[in-house]
Amino acid sequence: MKKETTLGDLSDVGEEVDSVFISDPDGLHGSQESKSVDGQSHPKLGSAQLVISGRGKKMTRIDELGDDHAQTSKETPLRKDAFAISPEEKVSQIECRFREIMEILGLDLSDDSLSGTPKRVAKMYVHETFGGLLPENKPAVSLFDNAYEYNEMLVEKDVEVYSTCEHHFVPIIGRAHVAYFSSGQVIGLSKINRIVQYYSKRPQVQERLNVQIVEELQKALNAKDVACVIEAKHLCVNSRGVRDTKSSTVTAIYRGKFHDHNIKSEFLKHISIDVDFNL
Numbered sequence: 001m002k003k004e005t006t007l008g009d010l011s012d013v014g015e016e017v018d019s020v021f022i023s024d025p026d027g028l029h030g031s032q033e034s035k036s037v038d039g040q041s042h043p044k045l046g047s048a049q050l051v052i053s054g055r056g057k058k059m060t061r062i063d064e065l066g067d068d069h070a071q072t073s074k075e076t077p078l079r080k081d082a083f084a085i086s087p088e089e090k091v092s093q094i095e096c097r098f099r100e101i102m103e104i105l106g107l108d109l110s111d112d113s114l115s116g117t118p119k120r121v122a123k124m125y126v127h128e129t130f131g132g133l134l135p136e137n138k139p140a141v142s143l144f145d146n147a148y149e150y151n152e153m154l155v156e157k158d159v160e161v162y163s164t165c166e167h168h169f170v171p172i173i174g175r176a177h178v179a180y181f182s183s184g185q186v187i188g189l190s191k192i193n194r195i196v197q198y199y200s201k202r203p204q205v206q207e208r209l210n211v212q213i214v215e216e217l218q219k220a221l222n223a224k225d226v227a228c229v230i231e232a233k234h235l236c237v238n239s240r241g242v243r244d245t246k247s248s249t250v251t252a253i254y255r256g257k258f259h260d261h262n263i264k265s266e267f268l269k270h271i272s273i274d275v276d277f278n279l
């Protein structure tokens with residue numbers, strides 16, 4: 001049975017939450033007045049993109065949300081034809097479009113300093129910043145027997161998170177702390193970092209990133225006892241908009257045994273220990 005939560009109830013994101021969606025107080029979701037933002041037909045667009053009208057003034061849902069961060073699904077929203085063209089073709093098409101954006105901004109692309117930027121950005125988008133959209137980049141995970149019979153909690157902490165806010169396309173920078181109990185098998189420690197990196201290299205919202213990391217680890221480890229806490233700075237909040245440079249966002253997902261108060265406390269104690277070895 002799916003439980004749904006509305007915006008404003010995001011602290012509840014956790015094991016029980018299967019989807020997060022924007023409530024539709026105006027009741028216009030799916031009504032005949034609704035059409036997509038640009039007036040064109042986008043059958044795959046969700047309610048976040050519907051046009052709503054009120055008090056004689058048309059206002060898009062996007063206008064209404066402003067800087068608020070919409071939530072739709074725990075899967076990254078991908079088009080059906082997401083992989084119809086090769087990564088290299090994507091680089092070439094993004095290069096053209098990014099050149100247009102720069103030109104619209106009034107920049108002179110014949111300047112030596114700018115001429116290579118469209119290609120540089122396109123390659124960075126496809127192969128680095130959003131490389132986690134390509135299924136071929138998903139880390140292969142091998143399982144090993146739990147030969148040491150280590151049955152306590154294993155914590156991999158301070159895993160670097162370098163992601164991108166999908167609402168503003170600016171960086172999300174932080175740390176993930178991951179823990180699990182072996183169900184008989186283990187994975188190489190670096191695979192945890194690679195799973196975090198893979199899902200980070202996508203346009204993201206932190207709650208979804210957290211869910212994707214936990215569910216991938218549950219699958220990879222064939223284990224249900226997995227937890228992940230992410231603390232991150234969102235540059236859309238820190239560097240623009242409200243420009244609150246101090247604030248950061250913490251999300252936490254606990255599955256299986258981690259719901260137990262003592263186990264959760266032990267995990268949180270482990271991740272609060274400062275282990276900066278200055279290596």
Ligand SMILES: [Zn+2]
Nearest residue numbers: 165167168236
């Ligand atoms: Zn943002």
